[in-house]
Amino acid sequence: MGDHVYKVVELVGSSSKSIEDAIENAIGRAGKTLSNLDWFEVVDTRGHIDGGKVGHYQVTVKVGFRLKD
Amino acid sequence: MGDHVYKVVELVGSSSKSIEDAIENAIGRAGKTLSNLDWFEVVDTRGHIDGGKVGHYQVTVKVGFRLKD
Amino acid sequence: MGDHVYKVVELVGSSSKSIEDAIENAIGRAGKTLSNLDWFEVVDTRGHIDGGKVGHYQVTVKVGFRLKD
């Protein structure tokens, strides 16, 4: 990482398909406005129940990206 | 949520296929005896190992449902 | 407490007024179906935002009550 500084933002991605898809949705959205995305960490996995089944997974991720010097 | 009151129960779903399938099994079973299931949160993900592979995922979820007034 | 056994249930009370009112709503609802309520503990305080203000407080409480011997 050299002497760089990173910022960490917290996002919640949702998906009706899977936990992995919810994570990808959060990261994909982050990439629209942020550059140099580097890592993520899952901090919460929850969701809504609809008709006795999982309606949406809602996965909270922290996403780290390098700040320009 | 208006002024409703919700109850939260803790369940462990298991599945030999995936984490998502274990969650669905827990929620599906809850729906047999409880109405108005609303949300869930994953609180633990573990499992048994069988022959050097994952035998069963065992996912502990908290499930929230609205109580009748 | 003598040699009694207690059970702890988790409830979410909501209120548009205050945190205390949300707690009272949860406990009041519990008292409709459970006897010998003894203590509570707040485990989470959150809520919905509506029009830039708190719409409802949603307070998760654990409520302990004595089981009949």
Added chain:
Amino acid sequence: MGDHVYKVVELVGSSSKSIEDAIENAIGRAGKTLSNLDWFEVVDTRGHIDGGKVGHYQVTVKVGFRLKD
């Protein structure tokens, strides 16, 4: 565990003798109304003091049991 679903309930057992006795009291009481008790986990150990000595141990346990399919 196969594809079974388990429920987890939280109980507080008390005893003037020992931590183990408080755990046994909680599990014994649970067995009066629940079948297929499978495992427990201690989540809190506290108690009342009486005359400068431990009056009662109060041990909070989570107890897991298999739900009928």
Added chain:
Amino acid sequence: MGDHVYKVVELVGSSSKSIEDAIENAIGRAGKTLSNLDWFEVVDTRGHIDGGKVGHYQVTVKVGFRLKD
């Protein structure tokens, strides 16, 4: 929540009146620059003491809002 993505920011609101007022101050300030505020969660409640009384409550809240697609 559909397949939306949400961002979570951390704010500290303060108030000399009450915990609820400090929460409202944080949310009110967030609404000046952010749209689609959706939920909050209290993560810390502290404050300064002034003249042997609470001078200000300082309540740390996480505030979630929906990002535009």
Added chain:
Amino acid sequence: MGDHVYKVVELVGSSSKSIEDAIENAIGRAGKTLSNLDWFEVVDTRGHIDGGKVGHYQVTVKVGFRLKD
């Protein structure tokens, strides 16, 4: 804070009225025997239930005060 050293004590204030009142009671009592009280942090909010309502809020606070050099 300069190079001062602070001590932190843990107190439980109780009140039948509100969480804020329980906090004020704890701080008010601390001020009878301690000087230079500076900050507090709420670490637990619980209470007794009496007749199906909150009997007393019991709020555990850590209180920090500056030690004389």
Added chain:
Amino acid sequence: MGDHVYKVVELVGSSSKSIEDAIENAIGRAGKTLSNLDWFEVVDTRGHIDGGKVGHYQVTVKVGFRLKD
């Protein structure tokens, strides 16, 4: 608890015999200088190993006692 205020102190009791004995030693010592001891909570259980066996249990307890008004 009425409107009393309680103080909580942290002690480590040790014993070569058992966890319960280490708790009793901590509470017994506290009672020599403090009055109105009311409750305790175990926050850590550790110990030294001596000759391949437990030499001493060292149990950290928080002890609460009522302050004089």
Added chain:
Amino acid sequence: MGDHVYKVVELVGSSSKSIEDAIENAIGRAGKTLSNLDWFEVVDTRGHIDGGKVGHYQVTVKVGFRLKD
């Protein structure tokens, strides 16, 4: 579990495909040098981001196995 003793080791499995695949990779590698693998628990789920997508999931698991008597 009888009176057996188990050891718990911490591993990080990685996979570009899914969380489950990362878990299987960790357990599969453990089985090359350890016998009697019994259970696992997920303790952290993170990963690297590559080109605005998940590059690799990195899942930290604790793996328990029975020691020979």
Added chain:
Amino acid sequence: MGDHVYKVVELVGSSSKSIEDAIENAIGRAGKTLSNLDWFEVVDTRGHIDGGKVGHYQVTVKVGFRLKD
């Protein structure tokens, strides 16, 4: 501890008798293959239920030992 380096391993001891006996079993087994065992810390206390009673206590301990220089 001088400038020594210590390693910490995680073990689960089990016993049908008591929590202390499960701890001793874990430490006794560790001593068969490791030298210079120095301290332990209990990190989890759980067990299996058999016939409505505790079948086995399963106590997870971290055990620290000094590495040879």
Added chain:
Amino acid sequence: MGDHVYKVVELVGSSSKSIEDAIENAIGRAGKTLSNLDWFEVVDTRGHIDGGKVGHYQVTVKVGFRLKD
């Protein structure tokens, strides 16, 4: 703090020299784009190992700053 509102951002500073230097790097970088920085809290200390030595300390800090009214 008066009735101000503060925002908290999470940064990771790195340094090959020391933990303090990594903290200063994170704060120094924050000050390039944010005004009224007020406090920080260390939430994680980790790093990369290079050639059997610490290559870089990577210290995660939360940094609080006052928002304009």
Added chain:
Amino acid sequence: MGDHVYKVVELVGSSSKSIEDAIENAIGRAGKTLSNLDWFEVVDTRGHIDGGKVGHYQVTVKVGFRLKD
């Protein structure tokens, strides 16, 4: 530790120089009024920012000392 009983107090030391210096300041101050100081544990590391740099490190330590029998 024999059968001694230890007390643990929580202090916050501050220093403009380093984390270690803040720890030494807390312990040095404790030694003015307490005897038989034995160990410490860092429980929080934070500080004030002044002019875009660390103004003071504020390190919260728990300090354990042996009580006279």
Added chain:
Amino acid sequence: MGDHVYKVVELVGSSSKSIEDAIENAIGRAGKTLSNLDWFEVVDTRGHIDGGKVGHYQVTVKVGFRLKD
């Protein structure tokens, strides 16, 4: 990280000089018997007090290293 698997071990390094030196001692010792050391995380910072000053810092680190395929 590709599809490698990593192992994480827990070590306690000590030093009379500084927290960083205790970390280096733990990592240096690990490197004598383990290859491919990759990262570390500090999980606890404590120490012994000697003559009213820090005698030794004792820093618990988790160290991750890549396993051979």
